[in-house]
Amino acid sequence: MTHAQQMIEAHPAEPAVDAGILNRCIEACYDCAQSCTACADACLGEEDVQMLTRCIRLNLDCADVCATTGNVLSREVEFDPALAKAIVQACVAACSVCRDECERHAEHLEHCRVCADSCRACEQACNEMLRSLAA
Secondary structure (H helix, E strand, O other): OOHHHHHHHHOOOOOOOOHHHHHHHHHHHHHHHHHHHHHHHHHHHOOOHHHHHHHHHHHHHHHHHHHHHHHHHOOOOOOOHHHHHHHHHHHHHHHHHHHHHHHHHOOOOHHHHHHHHHHHHHHHHHHHHHHHHHO
8 A cells, every 4th residue: 555545545535536536647647757856867868868858847846846746646535526637637738758868868778668658658557547537
């Protein structure tokens, strides 16, 4: 059991969406934020940093959006579905752009392959959350 799941279960307010979907989305967001931060750092260690400028920028943007999304979704008191939907949509967009850029480098940079996988998983979890919010 993850800490996010434990906190969802321990919270006095009932989750506004399915607890399993909420947990998966929060965990995927935080995992992606960490992967993107680490990928940006690894890119800075590569010989041709100039070639990776866009990747670094998108990694850092995606990390910030994912962390913020995880934070917003972790707050259940007075949950605002419209705000949740907007932030989750932004997370899907950030993950999509970052994934595409990392996939351009994934063949020769393992950290970009790992990051692209993490972005894809976060996109999927966020899309599942969006479907749950629409229900």
